[in-house]
Amino acid sequence: MFSNTLPQDVLYILKTLNQGGHEAYIVGGCVRDNILHNIPKDWDITTSAQPEETKSLFSRTFDTGIQHGTITVVLNHTNYEVTTYRVEGKYEDCRRPSSVSFTKNLEEDLLRRDFTMNAIAYHPEEGYQDPFHGMEDIQKKTIRGVGEPALRFQEDALRMLRCVRFAAQLGFNVEEETYNALMENIELIKKISVERIHDEMEKLWLCEHYEKIPLLWESGLLTEIDPLLASRLMARADTFIHELRQTPKNSILRWAMVLQEYPLQEAKTFLKKLKFDNDSLKRICLLIEHINQDLPTEGYPLRVLAGKLGIEAVEQLITLQSILRPTSSFRQSHLCLNKILADGDCLSLKELAVDGQMLMKIGVPKGKELGTLLANLLDYVHENPHFNEKQILLDKAKELMQ
Numbered sequence: 001m002f003s004n005t006l007p008q009d010v011l012y013i014l015k016t017l018n019q020g021g022h023e024a025y026i027v028g029g030c031v032r033d034n035i036l037h038n039i040p041k042d043w044d045i046t047t048s049a050q051p052e053e054t055k056s057l058f059s060r061t062f063d064t065g066i067q068h069g070t071i072t073v074v075l076n077h078t079n080y081e082v083t084t085y086r087v088e089g090k091y092e093d094c095r096r097p098s099s100v101s102f103t104k105n106l107e108e109d110l111l112r113r114d115f116t117m118n119a120i121a122y123h124p125e126e127g128y129q130d131p132f133h134g135m136e137d138i139q140k141k142t143i144r145g146v147g148e149p150a151l152r153f154q155e156d157a158l159r160m161l162r163c164v165r166f167a168a169q170l171g172f173n174v175e176e177e178t179y180n181a182l183m184e185n186i187e188l189i190k191k192i193s194v195e196r197i198h199d200e201m202e203k204l205w206l207c208e209h210y211e212k213i214p215l216l217w218e219s220g221l222l223t224e225i226d227p228l229l230a231s232r233l234m235a236r237a238d239t240f241i242h243e244l245r246q247t248p249k250n251s252i253l254r255w256a257m258v259l260q261e262y263p264l265q266e267a268k269t270f271l272k273k274l275k276f277d278n279d280s281l282k283r284i285c286l287l288i289e290h291i292n293q294d295l296p297t298e299g300y301p302l303r304v305l306a307g308k309l310g311i312e313a314v315e316q317l318i319t320l321q322s323i324l325r326p327t328s329s330f331r332q333s334h335l336c337l338n339k340i341l342a343d344g345d346c347l348s349l350k351e352l353a354v355d356g357q358m359l360m361k362i363g364v365p366k367g368k369e370l371g372t373l374l375a376n377l378l379d380y381v382h383e384n385p386h387f388n389e390k391q392i393l394l395d396k397a398k399e400l401m402q
Contacts, residue, residue, distance in 0.1 A: 006124060009075040010043045013058075013082065014123065020057050022049035023106065024082075025121035025129060032117045035138050036170070045082045046121060048104045054082050068100050085109035088155070107131045114152055114159045115166070115178075116144045141172045149181035157188035161200040164215045168207035174215070186220045197225060198274040205254040210245045226270065232261055246323045252280065253316055256287040260324065264289050286313050291320055297332035303340060303382040307347040311337075345385040352378055354393045362394060364401065376400055 006014075010026060017024035024047040030040035047054060051071050055061045060074040069084035085103045103109060106121060106129055113119040116134035128135065137144050143166055145152040145159075153160050160182045167174055174182070189197070204213065214237055216222045222230040233240055240257075247257045259267045267288045271281045286309060295317060296302040306314045314337060321330040346352055354377065356370055364370050380396060381388045387396070 007043065009078060009080065010045070011124065012075065013045055013073055013080055016057050017045075017047050017049055017054070017082075020049065020053065022047050022053065023085075023104075024049070025106065025123045025126075027110075027121045028113070028118050031120045031122050031128075032134070032138065034122075035120075035135060043080055045080060046085060046106070046109055047082055048085055048106075049082075050102060051084055054084070069102055086112070088112050111147060112155075113146050114156070114162065116146055117166075117172075119146050137175075141170070142175050143167060143170075143172045143178060144175040145178045145181065149175075149178040150185060153181055153185045154188065157185065158192050158196050158200060160186065160189055160219075160221060161192075161197065161204075164212070164219065164221060165200055165204045165207065167215055168204055168209050168212040171209035171212065179219070182221075183219055186224050189221060189224045194273060195275050198276070201225075201274075202251050202255075205244065205258060206249050206251065208249075210241050213241060213244070226273075228266075229258075229270070233258070236261075243323050248319065250316075252283050252287070253319065255280075255284050256291065256316075256320060257323075259284065259288055260291055260320075262288060283313070287316055287320060290317055291324070295321065295330060295333040297329050297336055299336060299340060299345075299385070300383045302333065302336050303345055303347055303385070304379070306337070306340065307378065307382065311341070311347070343385065346378070346381045346388040349374055349378055351388070352381060352393070353388045353390045354397070358390070358394065359397055362398065364397065373397055373400060 006026070014024045014026070024045055026043055027046040028044045030043050033040040049057075051063075051066050051069055054071045054073070058073045058075075062072050062074070064070040064072045064081060069086050071082050073080045073082050085106060085108065086100050087103050087108050088100055110119040110121065110129070110131060116132045116137045118134070119130075119132045120134040121129040123129075132146050143163055163174060163178065163182060166172060204216065207213070217230045217234050217237070222233065243257055244254065247253050255271075259270065262270065264285060268281065268285055271284060276284070290309070290313075295314070296305055302314070309317075318330050318334050318337065322334075340347075349355075352374070356366075356374065359370060359373060360366060364373055377393050377397060377400075381393070387393070
């Protein structure tokens with residue numbers, strides 16, 4: 001039986017579909033996670049009901065991918081995807097089927113899924129529907145393609161990267177035929193959009209079964225995705241895995257660790273190629289730019305650096321240096337930064353006791369001179385944090401203007 005109790009909303013959806021004369025099961029990752037005694041993040045439901053029939057049974061729905069049979073049911077401010085059993089036509093681009101047709105046969109629907117562990121359906125009264133022996137593979141900690149693994153990878157080449165990611169996420173081994181099929185089809189990964197590759201790689205770096213991550217380059221996948229990154233990680237594979245293991249589960253930190261040996265411009269080019277958003281790109285590049293620099297261990301220069309980069313970036317640099325350069329002076333930097341934070345020292349113009357309006361009232365002209373004076377006052381406070389008081393700074397401003 002299910003190790004976790006099904007949420008009431010999920011039970012309600014199954015019951016409503018059943019009372020409407022339709023089959024309905026939870027399916028996929030939520031079933032797999034439950035068998036592994038993990039709490040599912042999402043609950044996916046598969047049903048024999050046509051999309052319009054599903055919509056007629058619930059008061060709040062919206063079309064998620066109705067052409068593929070998926071309707072989202074909204075209950076108690078939570079979204080649940082309900083998808084009609086379907087079979088898929090030929091995949092012409094290794095990404096999406098040329099056609100989709102609905103079926104009343106659950107096994108036909110399960111056959112189109114990627115791995116046996118994800119091709120299990122469950123109903124609280126009927127139990128598990130497991131035509132491809134996924135439960136046995138889960139117990140054996142084995143990732144096996146459904147039916148012919150090569151066909152599954154040819155249908156959607158991203159499944160090869162998902163295979164590696166699942167191995168690193170779950171600590172499973174990849175079954176031999178499935179692994180061979182992956183290696184024989186690796187060139188197909190080039191047909192997948194960089195956005196989808198980015199998403200899977202980000203999930204991979206956050207996995208905790210680090211011993212499985214080398215599958216990414218041992219299989220040849222990473223060479224197809226980015227030959228330069230593959231060669232760099234292979235050259236320091238053992239060291240890299242050791243460093244990644246110690247890095248907190250934060251995507252910015254993990255990507256900085258992955259790209260630590262890249263010159264700054266090469267790192268920017270790589271991140272743009274993988275369509276990183278601008279904020280993430282800037283944060284990762286900031287860390288790469290400073291990752292090998294000695295951090296200040298005294299108040300004044302550390303306040304200047306924290307004002308320039310931000311507290312979060314300095315904290316992240318200290319974290320990375322504690323892993324990459326454990327004999328460095330990062331401990332002194334950490335203690336010094338903690339004191340700066342505890343004392344509430346001014347680090348940026350926003351925290352300065354005076355602003356541009358106040359300075360203009362004492363005769364400072366608007367423009368470049370005002371900006372320069374504010375920067376000088378901030379530096380003065382960085383060096384003398386106890387002088388961050390309005391009158392002291394106005395007097396200092398008058399002195400600097402003379």
